[in-house]
Amino acid sequence: MTNLNAVDPAAVAEEAHLASADVVIAKSTIIFRRFMRNKTAVAGLLIFLALTVFSFVGGFFTPWDKETIDPFNIAVPPSGDHFLGTSQAGIDLYAMTVEGTRISILIGLIVGLVSVLIAAVYGCTMAYFGGKVDKVMLFVLEALIMMPALLVVAVATSGGGDGLRRDLPSWLLLIIVLLVFSWMGTARLIRSLSMSLMQRDYVKAAQYMGVPPRRIVWRHLVPNVGSLLVLDITRGVTAAILAEVAFSFIGIGIKVPDVSLGVLIGGATSQVNTFPWMFWVPLTVMFLLTGSLAMMNDGLRDAFDPSSSSIGSAKKKSK
Amino acid sequence: MLRYLAKRGVTYVFMIFLTTSAGYFLAVSSLQPALLEQERVPRPTPEQVANSMRLKGLDPDLSPWERYVEWLTGIVTRWDWGRSPNGAYINAEFGDRVWISTRLFLASIVLTLVIGVALGVYSAARQYKFQDRVITSYSYLAYIVPAPIAYFLVQLGAININETVGERIFFVTGISTPGMAPGWEQFVDMLAHYAVPTIAITLVGWGSYQIAQRQYLLDNVNADFVRTARAKGLTRNQAITRHALRVSFIPVAQSIAFTIPAIFAGGFFAEKIFAWPGVGSWSIDAISLQDVNAATATLAYGSVIFALGAILADFATTLVDPRVRVQ
Numbered sequence: 066m067t068n069l070n071a072v073d074p075a076a077v078a079e080e081a082h083l084a085s086a087d088v089v090i091a092k093s094t095i096i097f098r099r100f101m102r103n104k105t106a107v108a109g110l111l112i113f114l115a116l117t118v119f120s121f122v123g124g125f126f127t128p129w130d131k132e133t134i135d136p137f138n139i140a141v142p143p144s145g146d147h148f149l150g151t152s153q154a155g156i157d158l159y160a161m162t163v164e165g166t167r168i169s170i171l172i173g174l175i176v177g178l179v180s181v182l183i184a185a186v187y188g189c190t191m192a193y194f195g196g197k198v199d200k201v202m203l204f205v206l207e208a209l210i211m212m213p214a215l216l217v218v219a220v221a222t223s224g225g226g227d228g229l230r231r232d233l234p235s236w237l238l239l240i241i242v243l244l245v246f247s248w249m250g251t252a253r254l255i256r257s258l259s260m261s262l263m264q265r266d267y268v269k270a271a272q273y274m275g276v277p278p279r280r281i282v283w284r285h286l287v288p289n290v291g292s293l294l295v296l297d298i299t300r301g302v303t304a305a306i307l308a309e310v311a312f313s314f315i316g317i318g319i320k321v322p323d324v325s326l327g328v329l330i331g332g333a334t335s336q337v338n339t340f341p342w343m344f345w346v347p348l349t350v351m352f353l354l355t356g357s358l359a360m361m362n363d364g365l366r367d368a369f370d371p372s373s374s375s376i377g378s379a380k381k382k383s384k
Numbered sequence: 385m386l387r388y389l390a391k392r393g394v395t396y397v398f399m400i401f402l403t404t405s406a407g408y409f410l411a412v413s414s415l416q417p418a419l420l421e422q423e424r425v426p427r428p429t430p431e432q433v434a435n436s437m438r439l440k441g442l443d444p445d446l447s448p449w450e451r452y453v454e455w456l457t458g459i460v461t462r463w464d465w466g467r468s469p470n471g472a473y474i475n476a477e478f479g480d481r482v483w484i485s486t487r488l489f490l491a492s493i494v495l496t497l498v499i500g501v502a503l504g505v506y507s508a509a510r511q512y513k514f515q516d517r518v519i520t521s522y523s524y525l526a527y528i529v530p531a532p533i534a535y536f537l538v539q540l541g542a543i544n545i546n547e548t549v550g551e552r553i554f555f556v557t558g559i560s561t562p563g564m565a566p567g568w569e570q571f572v573d574m575l576a577h578y579a580v581p582t583i584a585i586t587l588v589g590w591g592s593y594q595i596a597q598r599q600y601l602l603d604n605v606n607a608d609f610v611r612t613a614r615a616k617g618l619t620r621n622q623a624i625t626r627h628a629l630r631v632s633f634i635p636v637a638q639s640i641a642f643t644i645p646a647i648f649a650g651g652f653f654a655e656k657i658f659a660w661p662g663v664g665s666w667s668i669d670a671i672s673l674q675d676v677n678a679a680t681a682t683l684a685y686g687s688v689i690f691a692l693g694a695i696l697a698d699f700a701t702t703l704v705d706p707r708v709r710v711q
Binding site (some may be wrong): 207208210311 | 415536653657686691
């Protein structure tokens with residue numbers, strides 16, 4: 066973590082140099098450099114990428130898949146044949162972990178990205194129109210917060226015979242329900258932030274100068290709430306992965322034959338003492354996944370923050 | 385103040401009505417208790433099933449809207465929340481379970497809040513020192529563990545302690561041992577059952593409060609009014625406790641509104657894992673038993689808890705924030 070208030074002579078010199086040389090660094094380059102400077106965040110990104118790659122190509126390294134039963138090796142510990150052992154049904158745990166990691170990452174990424182998008186559109190609309198529109202939309206938002214999401218997830222994924230449940234795989238159904246219940250907090254935050262931004266002098270000045278609303282939104286609102294949005298994406302991804310694991314752990318959410326980390330962890334709890342590898346392997350993967358996202362969080366926030374003061378600490382790291 | 389709270393209360397009652405109605409329609413259109421009845425041995429005829437459902441006011445042949453009207457009239461006129469497919473009355477079942485849930489969570493919620501805020505203040509006052517790093521790292525760790533898994537790990541730990549000592553100190557499941565003599569023995573038994581769930585919920589919960597309190601306090605420690613207070617001759621600690629602390633507590637108080645229902649939602653997991661027959665585990669069971677009325681009742685309860693949390697947060701804010709004027 067960098068000290069935000071440190072005045073770094075190197076930075077001052079660099080800025081002076083930049084001003085005189087009239088060099089403009091592209092914004093994406095600045096963001097990229099700032100992010101790369103944060104060692105923890107880079108480590109988190111690497112772990113996350115490694116897990117993603119593992120979840121896609123990991124299946125090629127084993128002859129087993131998540132459906133084939135090996136009747137001669139039921140509930141065996143890790144060995145050369147089965148890298149991570151087998152489950153009580155005799156299914157290769159390595160193959161299931163690869164599959165489960167992919168489903169968990171997929172759920173996390175889709176829910177994290179789309180829910181922030183919904184929140185941004187909803188929150189900005191509220192703040193931009195204000196008045197009656199704001200009141201009605203806020204009412205809908207708070208009513209949604211009041212609904213206990215878990216019950217709705219349980220009803221949606223485990224009710225009686227219904228067309229939707231038979232046609233959709235359970236992970237897709239879970240994504241839809243999680244999306245409905247995951248954007249409200251962010252939307253509230255974005256609403257209050259953009260409301261205060263609308264009062265700022267530079268926005269007012271732009272309005273009086275006749276700048277069209279859409280340009281005001283893109284030029285002045287979005288960059289200022291951008292760091293928050295990015296932060297909420299990683300947070301949303303983490304929250305979605307955690308929600309999936311928690312729901313599947315107690316038996317709602319993802320249903321067998323679909324596999325996810327939560328299903329694997331939840332299914333192994335009753336035999337944690339007899340078959341410890343079945344519990345600890347998927348749990349470790351989940352920790353790596355959520356841990357790497359948490360490590361990236363701070364670096365991303367700093368990189369996207371337009372008022373970040375971390376510029377220049379590239380040459381001399383000040384603690 | 386009272387008028388303001390009453391106004392908020394009316395809004396929330398309306399909201400509770402809406403969410404509960406929506407929940408009822410969702411449950412009534414997707415839960416089908418009649419299907420479960422047919423799995424009985426000996427298998428009843430469809431007529432028998434429909435008949436027994438009709439007697440309990442769960443007629444599957446009526447449209448959702450007709451059932452909704454019937455259900456709502458029952459609540460409004462007699463405060464009768466209907467019956468389960470097995471014939472039990474929701475009102476009677478609900479009373480017991482609410483008490484169990486409240487007993488389980490009241491202590492944990494208070495502990496979570498007090499420990500979280502206290503550690504937040506402690507770590508903010510020692511920013512970047514060893515204690516701060518340890519406490520804040522722990523909070524981030526708590527943030528990346530799903531609640532049910534954390535509870536399960538605490539449970540494993542308690543079992544390990546029991547095995548090491550060779551005696552049963554902690555009870556990891558259930559709410560009490562049947563057949564205890566009332567008085568001291570019963571009290572000790574209750575504590576032994578309480579300890580593990582309360583510790584587990586508190587351990588998981590305080591992290592987010594600690595991070596929030598630390599962050600808000602740090603935002604305020606260098607504010608002008610704190611510097612002014614120090615310039616008047618107060619020590620750093622005095623300036624923080626007298627001026628910065630109060631201001632930094634306002635956003636934390638606001639977040640209580642969202643945390644009480646979150647702890648309640650976490651309660652599903654806690655009750656399920658520690659086998660406490662409270663509202664949370666009841667609602668999960670109700671859904672797997674295709675019990676429309678019980679599922680809706682628990683949903684309504686969840687909404688009421690949220691509304692109470694929100695009103696409490698408003699109240700706390702008006703108490704600590706002198707800038708809030710209530711019209």
